[in-house]
Amino acid sequence: MLDRFSDGNEQGYRDNAGGTVADGRTPPFRFMDDAYTADRGAWAASGAEWLGGNLKGLASKLGYLKRLGVSALWISPVFKQVAADPHSYHGYGIQNYLDVDPHFGTRQDLVDLVDGAHRHGIRVILDIILNHAGDVFGYCFDGNRYPADDGGMDPRWDGARYPVAGWRNAYGEANIPFAAVDPASHPYAWPNDAVWPAELQDAATFTTMGRIVNWDYDPEYYEGDFCTLKDIHHGDHVRDAEGRRIPDAFVTSPALVALCEVYKFWIALADVDGFRIDTVKHMEPGATRYFVSVIKEFAQSLGKENFFLVGEITGGRANAYNTLELTGLDAALGIDDIPDRMEYLAKGWREPTDYFDLFRNSALVNKSSHTWFGKHVVTLFDDHDQVRKGNAKGRFCGDKGNDGYEHLKAVLGLNLCSMGIPCLYYGTEQGFDGAGDNDRYLRECMFGGAFGSLQSCDRHFFDEEHEIYRFVADVVALRRQHLALSRGRQYLRELCDDLEPGEFRLPHLRDGRIRGMVPWSRLFADRELLLAINTDTEYDHAAWVTIDAALHAEPGTLTCLYSSDPEQIGSAADIIACNGRAARILVPAGGFVAYG
Template sequence: MVGKQLSKLNLESFFPDTGFHPSPIAWEDQIFYFMMLDRFSDGKEIGYRDIDSNIVAKSATRTTPMFKEQDKGNAITTPEDEKRWREAGFKYVGGNLKGLTSKIGYLKRLGVTAIWISPIFKQVKFQETYHGYGIQNFIDVEPRFGTREDLRELVKTAHANDIYVILDIIFNHTGNIFSYDSKHQPNYRDINGNFDPRWDGNLYPVQGFNDKSGNPTIPFRKTDPNNPSTWVDEDDAVWPVEFQDPSFYTQKGRINSWDNDPEYLEGDFFDLKDVTHGEGNLDNYNPSPALKYLSQAYKFWIAYADIDGFRIDTVKHMEEGATRFFVSVIHEFAQSIGKENFFLIGEITGGRKRAFTTLEKTGLNAALGINDIPDKIEYLVKGYRNPADYFNLFRNSELVNKESHTWFRDKVVTMFDDHDQVRKGENKARFCADPDAEKVVLNALALNVMTLGIPCIYYGTEQGFDGHGNNDRYLREAMFGGNFGAFRSQGVHFFNEENWVYQEVAKILQIRREKIVLRRGRQYLRSISADGENFGLPQMIGNQIRTVIPWSRILSEKEIVLAINTDYEQMQIAWVSIDNELHNEGDFLKCIYSTDPELLGKEIPVETRNGKSVLIPVPAAGFVIYE
């Protein structure tokens, strides 16, 4: 039984009898899949395939049918219905750990080898923090999601099916666990007279810790961890009990200027309360008790559930010394139990240079590529970005002072759809929200998984989800239906393995698993030519590009050539330059994948043009692989 005191936890008592699941040799070999747990599965679906590929039948507890085309819009048939559907997106919908466990087969057959789960920790009681970022208890699971044992069972099931588990964690802040005192502070009110405690470098008086109803009725003072009679109810304030200490929090109000130093380090993340991590410079950082206890809490989850890695939220908003301390503690603990390559991914906003520098200084394993990469993938595939803009993201050796191909191979997690799309401001939209975008979503997935970096698929993309609107909720549709299903639906699920995007992605990922060159090889954007004489990199004409976009992956004298077609309507054929020294005139490249089955197995001859070249046909809105 897990107690309420971190200082009393004996981590070894939670170690699995059979030992810990080992880390992968190379994380760049993996395919990540990120889901919002509340929006993924509630375990009540029917008609999908279980882990053993059996069709799940209807029962007393399983009643949700699979989505059909006529279900689109079934939740918004009247203005009142539409309002209910939209409001449902702000609240818990019902996804849970057992539901996710039941879909491990769906993920495995897709080709996923690592699942990244939104935070599962217990949330403040009085807010609808379904996203998981409002933590009230760092060593317990949110009851709406399940139990600690449910998490342990999920990880066991995933490991048995060759899937690693990455938890989304937060140590920059807690949930909304206390309230500032609004009395006698007229200077901190907005134009409507509401109390608006914004960072100005000074401390704000605190009225009290919040109780489970959100009222600051609990004295804001240090609790004696060794005297249980002073402890509050488990749904009140914050837990473990050590965190019931005012010195653990900066108490300086919310961030208003997100790039103002030290405001973005000291301020609250909206109403989420900033944690005091310590003081000092990078090399002489003195961690606070709060940071030490947070490190212990996350070590507990590794020990208890056999977790394989963490995605760390809001790294920009923490001192580099704090991040380095946490990374060192976690890596040392993981190595001590045999997880030699425990993976730590940082969400580092502020551009590539900040991300590269932060990795170097802190020891994080990788950065989440949420700045330039998503935009370049999405709009290149849609025909509105120059290909070099994307491929050059992986070649800037001058910026990172490293040999770029090796460095980028396993230091950035790449994706194009995600759960908040900071880059799009208030105009949120999944890839498939644009007209006809479903025709080319496979190309976006192919570009993502077949180029450098560790690829990550955002849940629902493989089913063509098209959420869009002025709020994050529209990017967080429920895969299992509920009251806030995808395509403005309700009461139907989307675990459809017959969907053409799902099926084609599964084929592509199978090829990636079989070909090490596609996981670890160098990559090159290739020149093209219409006449076989005049070659140049593909680029936009005017404001768009409708042609073949080819690239190569090369590893130890082995080259594989890949290409997408940004023309939605017709096949494009182009001469494509390939490595001059790896091929001889008269050799052949064979098509091992094409969105047009007629091209599969076809061979194309290597000719002496611009060094060496091949004439590659790519179907309309299609993707091909030649080796």
């Protein structure tokens, strides 16, 4: 979240080359002195506004990210926002698709950031929006046709178009004719009035059907406005006999063609490596498919054979799979049940099979590879809006009732070493604990300012000695050393606490909760790595765990390659002939281990 990451004014952090920065005005955060010292009301109110993170600040922290183990950087939208909206720091309310918002810097700052990232071996993925523009025009009052909600100026989707008062000017007034802007009568329209580029100023660019109320009703969620953000008409579709939209029969609109040109421009200018496409659920499959084809071909013409397109596809696994297959996107992000099951498995409130079965082959995918989902699904547990949690939002560590921080190493071990493309939300590596009834509480400032995490002000969080930062860096290094952790098949493993009276069973809820070990294996070629987390934050847990009998046919041991308890690293676990083959491993309280 660019506005919340770095303003470049921190002191006492390590620069990109590893040296300590002595100048700067914001000192490092110190827990005992600085936590929860800000006035709650003023602190919370500040989180709704622009706070000052920018591209140069982010560029100054590439070393921090590299040393953490980051290989790709997904940046929230950088494009120019509606000037009259003081709350669009998030970047999703675009007014000019061809410029960088001045709060963030300049086009050249973006070019410099990407160049710097590439020198550090980090790819850059820009968050882009095709579905909608910002609040660039206003509806006019239409009698009693729609429910009055804020003085009658709140059109709701009803399948028909609403009259438009005009483009908004820089002050938010809808007083410019809703058509191509005439520079003779509106010489000051550039750069803050209406929408740009000019190719988007045709009234037919927008559906003008009012905002979405039912987020799961087709065609409402395709054609309605995303709250105040104005829906763009991508083209016309044809349905089959069962009412499904046919991507092959989709006819593109001039607006979609213009947006393709816009995003080609950013690839050519900034040399970015991929796009994260916002709100794919709300786009016609045919429109997404067209965009993917155009962008892939353009990137390939520049020698970018692996330009990466990940779509925000909310909903379940089946919807994500079908969308990927229809559109040609490389990966899906936003599948609601993945972050839910990951978070609450690590806290002991979900069945392990419920999480691991998300990555099993089935009739759903009909793929021969055991790792199809692992290559096409982005996995994460913290994110910037947490749609799945409704109005009770909270980072993983914001869940004080479940000792979120004490489970943090377990969930990170699960995320980084189970199947999928792992994604880390900024601040998680510093134990950020935002929680509340609004997205702002998930978007604290790494650089402090008026809205620092842990209810602090004017203290930055770029602490490379933080125990969670060090844990992430260590586990990512482990992942890079062992191909099985990024490419391997995956199996939830049976375990047994006591060989004599017990029997091997998959880990499962007991009286509604798991307090103990959850083990799984990653297998690649002739190598098996045995991983495990402990959902009990008070006690270590040991158990016999099933491993692959063919790979371990001869007597031997497994070695602890990594543990959240450093003293355990290098210790041996005996392998015995039981339940095929089994090894006895130990997992520290609230911790993570890897044996191989």
